[in-house]
Amino acid sequence: MITSPADTLVCDTAQIAAWQSDSAYNYNRELMAPDINILKWFNKWFGEVLQKIFGSSFAEQYSDLILICIAVVILILIGWFIYKKHPGLFVHSRKNALPYTVEKDTIYGVDFAKGIADALARQDYREAVRLLYLQTLKQLSDEARIDWQLYKTPTQYIYEVRMPAFRQLTHHFLRVRYGNFEATESLFHTMQSLQDEVKKGGVI
Numbered sequence: 001m002i003t004s005p006a007d008t009l010v011c012d013t014a015q016i017a018a019w020q021s022d023s024a025y026n027y028n029r030e031l032m033a034p035d036i037n038i039l040k041w042f043n044k045w046f047g048e049v050l051q052k053i054f055g056s057s058f059a060e061q062y063s064d065l066i067l068i069c070i071a072v073v074i075l076i077l078i079g080w081f082i083y084k085k086h087p088g089l090f091v092h093s094r095k096n097a098l099p100y101t102v103e104k105d106t107i108y109g110v111d112f113a114k115g116i117a118d119a120l121a122r123q124d125y126r127e128a129v130r131l132l133y134l135q136t137l138k139q140l141s142d143e144a145r146i147d148w149q150l151y152k153t154p155t156q157y158i159y160e161v162r163m164p165a166f167r168q169l170t171h172h173f174l175r176v177r178y179g180n181f182e183a184t185e186s187l188f189h190t191m192q193s194l195q196d197e198v199k200k201g202g203v204i
Contacts, residue, residue: 105130107138107148125183126176129191133173136166136195165197 046066112135119128137157141148146160154170161167172191175181 105134106150107134107141110134110138112138120188123185125185125188128188129173129176129183132188132191132195133169133177136169136198139199140166161198163198163201165194169194169198 110131112131115131116128116135119125119131133154137146137148140146140157140161146157148157154174158167158170169191172187172194176183176187
């Protein structure tokens, strides 16, 4: 029985090598993401610009420093822009500080006796309470019993005076001024009595 040799496929390595070297058959290039580093590209481009303007030696020596300065300037401009748009973000707030209206609650240049009398005449006990408390702060400041400052809160003065009468007086003031507590004639007279105790020195 005569048999013919089996058909076999022969790999033409030369043709395969030719195809591999031909860019027209490089289909993988469309699937691969380009390996581009924006920072490196910008650094290279900036260095080339400096070389054209100042020469290669200057570019090699100062290109990194110039890039850092530019970045700092950009950050400063961004910070300035944010500050202009939202200045409250840069204001330091004191921990547990009360919303104290320092522009209005000053102790200087105020005729407290007349102001209190006018407030009582029109039955504005809220204003009378406010002026009475500020009058007390003025007296304590004049006697050097407190270090009055415009930015300080009433609570801070409690730690300087350390008197039960002054603590109660401050408590009443804060409830009326910031707690929407109703100010009455009775409350005003109570605060007057406490003020008299503070003037006398009270019980420490």
